[in-house]
Amino acid sequence: MRTLIALTRTELRLLTREWAAMLFAFAFPALMLVVLAGVFGDLPDPEGFGAAIPSEHYVASYIAIPLGALALVGLPVMLASYRERDVLRRFAAFGVPAGAVVAAQALVSALLVLAGVAVVLLVAAPTYGIPTPADPVTVVAGFVLGTVTMLAIGVALGLAASTARAAQAIGLLAFFPMWLLGGGPPQRVMSGAMVSVADVLPLTHAISAVRDPWLFEGAATGADLLALGVWLTGALVVVGMLLRRRPQ
Amino acid sequence: MTTTMTQPTLATAPPPPPGPEPAIRVEGLRKAYGGRTVLDGLSFEVDPGEIFGILGLNGMGKTTAVEIAQGLRSRDAGSVRVLGLDPERDPARLRPLVGSQLQSSALPERLRVGEALRLFTRLAGDVVDWRALADEWDLTRLRRSAFVSLSGGERQRLFIALALANRPRVVFLDELTQGLDPAARQATWRLVERVRDQGATVVLVTHFMDEAARLCDRLGVLQDGGLIACGTPKELVSAAGGSVRIAFSCERTADLAGLDRVPGVIAVAHDGRHVEIEAQARASVLVAAELARRDLAPPDFTVTAPTLEDVFVSLTQGVAR
Numbered sequence: 091m092r093t094l095i096a097l098t099r100t101e102l103r104l105l106t107r108e109w110a111a112m113l114f115a116f117a118f119p120a121l122m123l124v125v126l127a128g129v130f131g132d133l134p135d136p137e138g139f140g141a142a143i144p145s146e147h148y149v150a151s152y153i154a155i156p157l158g159a160l161a162l163v164g165l166p167v168m169l170a171s172y173r174e175r176d177v178l179r180r181f182a183a184f185g186v187p188a189g190a191v192v193a194a195q196a197l198v199s200a201l202l203v204l205a206g207v208a209v210v211l212l213v214a215a216p217t218y219g220i221p222t223p224a225d226p227v228t229v230v231a232g233f234v235l236g237t238v239t240m241l242a243i244g245v246a247l248g249l250a251a252s253t254a255r256a257a258q259a260i261g262l263l264a265f266f267p268m269w270l271l272g273g274g275p276p277q278r279v280m281s282g283a284m285v286s287v288a289d290v291l292p293l294t295h296a297i298s299a300v301r302d303p304w305l306f307e308g309a310a311t312g313a314d315l316l317a318l319g320v321w322l323t324g325a326l327v328v329v330g331m332l333l334r335r336r337p338q
Numbered sequence: 339m340t341t342t343m344t345q346p347t348l349a350t351a352p353p354p355p356p357g358p359e360p361a362i363r364v365e366g367l368r369k370a371y372g373g374r375t376v377l378d379g380l381s382f383e384v385d386p387g388e389i390f391g392i393l394g395l396n397g398m399g400k401t402t403a404v405e406i407a408q409g410l411r412s413r414d415a416g417s418v419r420v421l422g423l424d425p426e427r428d429p430a431r432l433r434p435l436v437g438s439q440l441q442s443s444a445l446p447e448r449l450r451v452g453e454a455l456r457l458f459t460r461l462a463g464d465v466v467d468w469r470a471l472a473d474e475w476d477l478t479r480l481r482r483s484a485f486v487s488l489s490g491g492e493r494q495r496l497f498i499a500l501a502l503a504n505r506p507r508v509v510f511l512d513e514l515t516q517g518l519d520p521a522a523r524q525a526t527w528r529l530v531e532r533v534r535d536q537g538a539t540v541v542l543v544t545h546f547m548d549e550a551a552r553l554c555d556r557l558g559v560l561q562d563g564g565l566i567a568c569g570t571p572k573e574l575v576s577a578a579g580g581s582v583r584i585a586f587s588c589e590r591t592a593d594l595a596g597l598d599r600v601p602g603v604i605a606v607a608h609d610g611r612h613v614e615i616e617a618q619a620r621a622s623v624l625v626a627a628e629l630a631r632r633d634l635a636p637p638d639f640t641v642t643a644p645t646l647e648d649v650f651v652s653l654t655q656g657v658a659r
Contacts, residue, residue, distance in 0.1 A: 096460045100446075100453060107448040107484075172446075180443035183410060184500070185433030186461055 093186060097194035105198060112164060116206055119155030120213040123148055146221040149214045150301035151273040153233075156206020158269050158293050161240035162247065163261035165199045169248025170257035189333055192249070196241045203237055225303035228311055232299030232318075239292055239318045242325035249332040268293035292321040359422070361386045361508055361539040362407060367416035368563075369402055376402050378563025380416070384556075386507075389530065389540040391554030393547075395654055398560045400543045401441050404510050407541070408438055420508055434462065437506030439497045441513045441543070445485040451496055452481035455503065462504035475499040475529070491522035498529055502538075509533055512543040527553055547647035557646075559653055567653055571646050578649040582622050584615040586629075586636035593634055600624050619643065 105112070169192060172178050178188045214220050223229045247264070251257035267287075272294030277285050288294045295314040302309035362384040369377040376399035384390040394400045405411045407418055409425030409432060418425055423432040445454055455468040455477065472478045475495050480488065488496065494514060501509055511530065515523040523546075530553055534540050544550055550557055551571045558568040567574055581604055588594060589611055598606045602621025607614045615625060622641040629635070644652075 093461055096457055100449070100457050103453065104446055104448050176440070176443040177446060179410070179440055180445060183408060183438040183440050183443065184458060184461060184504070185429070 093190050094193055094197070097186070097191060098197050101194050101198045102201070105202075112160075112202060114159055114163075116156065116209045118159065119152045119206065119210050122155065123152045123210060123213055124217065146218070146305060147276060147301070149210070149218055149220060150304045151297055152214075153207045153210050153300060154236075154273040154293060154297040155269060156210065157203050157237055157240055157296060158265050158273075160199050160202050160206065161237075161244035162265040162268070162293075163258065164202070165195060165241060165244035166248035166251060166257040166261045167254050168195055169245065170251040171254035173249070174253050192245055192329075192333070195248075196245055199241055199244070200237060203241075207233075221305060223304045224307040225309065228303035228309075229300055232296070232303060232311055232315065235315060235318045235322070236292075236296030236299050239322040239325065240296055242322055242329060243292060246325050246328040246332065249329060267291070273297045292318060295321070359386075360384055360419075361421060362390075362541065363417070363419045364403070364407065365417040367403065367406065367418060368414045369399070369406065369411070370414055375563055377406075377413075377416075380560070380564050382558050382565055382568060384508075384539060384541060386539050387534065387537065388555040389534050389542055389553050391542045391544060391550040391557040392560055393545060393550055393557055393650060394560035396545070399563060400560055401512055403560065404512055404541055404543055405440075408436060408510055409433070410438075434504050435507045437501035437504060437509040437538070439494075439501045439509075439511045439514060441516070443497075445496075447484065447486035449485050450481065451477050451483050451485070451488070454485065454496065455499060458500045458503040465505050466503055468503070471499050471503060489522075490517050491519075491525065494518065494522075494526055495529065498526075498533065502533065506538060508539045508541070510541045510543075514542065514544070515546060515549060523549070547645065547650055551646045559650065561654055567649075575644055575646060575649050576619070578644065578652060581616050582619050582644070583642045584613075584617060584622055584625055584640070585642070586613055586639040587611060588613045588634070588636060593632060597625065597628065600628050 172191065172195075178191055181191050182188060211220055244261075247260055248257055251260055268291045271280070271284060271288035272291055277288065280288065295317040299311050299314040299318060302314070303311055360383040362382075364383070365381045367377050367380040368375070380399070380403060382390075392400050392403065402411060406413045407420055407425055409429040412426060420432055421435050423435075425432055449457075452468070452472065455472055459466050459468040459471065469478075472481060475498065477492075477496060477499060480492060480496075483492075485493070485496075498511070498514075501511070514530065515526050518526060527549065530540060530542065542550070542553060554571065556568065556570050557574060558565040559574075560566075567577070569577065588608070591608060591610075594606060594608055594613060597603060597615065600617075600621060601624060602618035603625065604616045604618070617625060626639065629639070
């Protein structure tokens with residue numbers, strides 16, 4: 091724990107010097123929220139959005155952008171960069187296991203996700219308003235499980251990628267389809283094939299697990315939480331294997 | 339002193355008297371990457387408090403050997419004990435006792451020198467005060483400098499300081515002076531001597547012969563997976579039995595008559611002004627005595643003994659052939 095705290099504090103300090111690298115995760119969701127929620131407005135659209143007001147749909151969906159961007163791009167690039175530049179070896183030679191550095195990075199990313207969500211809500215509040223969560227406990231549960239799952243997937247990507255450039259390419263390739271299929275247009279306007287693909291992707295379930303109980307009381311989130319649990323288990327198995335096989 | 343002698347000429351030396359328990363004992367170490375065997379039965383011992391150098395051509399497994407000794411790589415076979423502990427099975431107990439400067443490693447680019455020292459001393463349990471460490475290694479003025487802005491010499495100084503942040507009993511230094519200018523190299527050598535003077539055992543991996551000759555109490559030459567020679571720098575040079583070169587000026591060929599019959603002289607060459615004699619090391623005195631007997635005292639009389647570099651090239655190329 092002492093090691094994890096020391097590493098996390100250092101990583102947070104470093105982050106303040108490289109804030110520009112995280113700008114995407116903060117600015118992009120706010121920008122997209124203003125544009126898309128503005129386009130679709132706050133008039134009911136039962137054909138596209140069902141019972142949800144379009145702007146509320148996007149406010150609840152777009153907290154997933156900082157989550158996806160940080161978990162699928164920011165975290166893997168940082169981890170791959172540490173491996174590529176032998177920073178992990180430097181720590182390993184001092185008796186700090188790669189797992190501790192990875193955990194510190196994931197913890198910092200989790201804090202950044204919270205900050206990113208706060209930015210989305212701060213932008214949404216004066217423009218479209220923030221819908222009152224219908225089932226706040228389930229929203230928090232979905233957000234926590236979704237965040238942990240996505241960060242575990244990000245760690246697996248970061249440990250698997252051979253270079254930071256590769257991690258960035260893989261991360262962007264994973265992020266945009268996941269975001270567009272899971273948190274972009276409502277599934278009612280997608281083709282059957284797109285819906286089938288979206289239903290497999292973890293970010294879709296991370297978004298649904300937050301958005302549905304946020305907007306609708308009694309929303310069924312069991313399938314989303316189960317899917318996230320499966321993804322989390324798979325990601326942790328891969329992380330464990332990668333840490334054993336290529337620890338530095 | 340405990341010495342593993344693998345070179346035939348040294349192996350005839352009498353067995354050493356019983357000494358202290360070695361700080362490092364490696365026996366029959368084997369390691370292969372894919373189908374390529376890098377270490378094939380490597381054995382050596384390092385005594386407490388000495389600087390032990392590992393020499394070898396590129397790709398001969400020097401880094402692999404010391405990384406296995408630090409528990410950073412697994413071994414295929416053999417036994418490794420560092421301070422009595424197996425690095426692969428007891429990494430948690432061994433790690434606080436070992437300091438390490440890796441051939442290839444880095445810190446986060448924006449991490450400042452002071453932050454790095456503070457972080458590593460904290461990770462080590464604050465057994466060393468980071469400010470004192472900064473003072474000791476002349477890093478205080480660089481306290482606010484980011485790692486990315488440091489020169490090669492400054493980085494090496496920082497890495498040595500970090501390697502000592504846990505007050506280790508054994509320090510591994512892998513190609514410490516690679517890429518440094520001559521002044522920075524010499525400054526780094528003094529730092530290594532200070533590490534040893536503070537009581538640590540040092541394992542130094544290098545392919546700079548002047549560095550090895552200056553710093554190391556003993557050396558092992560690694561070739562084809564094992565040590566082909568091991569001993570003090572002087573032992574290696576004398577055991578190699580290389581000839582010396584005696585040179586002086588002499589214009590009269592008659593003065594040189596019979597010099598080739600001096601015991602130990604191998605060849606005499608004279609170009610009309612300069613003489614060059616190839617001889618066994620002990621013959622240089624006899625040649626000097628013979629010249630004196632002939633009332634010849636050339637002011638430029640010089641004897642050039644083989645250097646460690648000559649011995650290294652001879653050993654490694656001999657094996658390669």
